[in-house]
Amino acid sequence: EPEVTQTPSHQVTQMGQEVILRCVPISNHLYFYWYRQILGQKVEFLVSFYNNEISEKSEIFDDQFSVERPDGSNFTLKIRSTKLEDSAMYFCASSGGIMNEQFFGPGTRLTVL
Amino acid sequence: AQSVTQPDIHITVSEGASLELRCNYSYGATPYLFWYVQSPGQGLQLLLKYFSGDTLVQGIKGFEAEFKRSQSSFNLRKPSVHWSDAAEYFCAVGPLTGTASKLTFGTGTRLQVTL
Numbered sequence: 550e551p552e553v554t555q556t557p558s559h560q561v562t563q564m565g566q567e568v569i570l571r572c573v574p575i576s577n578h579l580y581f582y583w584y585r586q587i588l589g590q591k592v593e594f595l596v597s598f599y600n601n602e603i604s605e606k607s608e609i610f611d612d613q614f615s616v617e618r619p620d621g622s623n624f625t626l627k628i629r630s631t632k633l634e635d636s637a638m639y640f641c642a643s644s645g646g647i648m649n650e651q652f653f654g655p656g657t658r659l660t661v662l
Numbered sequence: 663a664q665s666v667t668q669p670d671i672h673i674t675v676s677e678g679a680s681l682e683l684r685c686n687y688s689y690g691a692t693p694y695l696f697w698y699v700q701s702p703g704q705g706l707q708l709l710l711k712y713f714s715g716d717t718l719v720q721g722i723k724g725f726e727a728e729f730k731r732s733q734s735s736f737n738l739r740k741p742s743v744h745w746s747d748a749a750e751y752f753c754a755v756g757p758l759t760g761t762a763s764k765l766t767f768g769t770g771t772r773l774q775v776t777l
Contacts, residue, residue: 582764589776591768591769592765593766594765597763648694648763650708651763652709652767
């Protein structure tokens, strides 16, 4: 069964450093998403991406964040200068259509020291 | 703005007992509704979804949920809980239109199963 994969599973970084979180969505999907979950809190929407551009972003997704689909398979989330409060589990999701269910990856746990 | 409320933070049930997890949503039109499950250290797995049609939807692992428009609810049920069902359960709502469908999640209900 096709699945969304994410790498790395755990990333530790120093405050102020740049990190890139990688996702490989399901191959025939067209819509891509990033969510995050701070420890003990609910899952929050960050950004959606379709047709090589951002469709919608939340207030969390400020200028420090960017997304990219550099090739036909990867979907990345970059945090330019990490802050302590960026520590969270980051989930990538993809769907085949706007009304289709979203399939989530296993997540990347980001720890900012 | 859409929102989801899961009033129960933590529920404990005995194995074999029935289960109902509550979810209330706020949305201006007919929403897409979802239940996801998250086991410790794992990602989110879709249990079931409601888009339209029959208001009682069946999902995986023996779960079902009923959409009640008059109560703005989408409660998750299981007639007999298994120890492996211990996990965190999230209700989510997504819009029907737009250029992409962002999901809004509730705060989750942690289910503990006693033997």
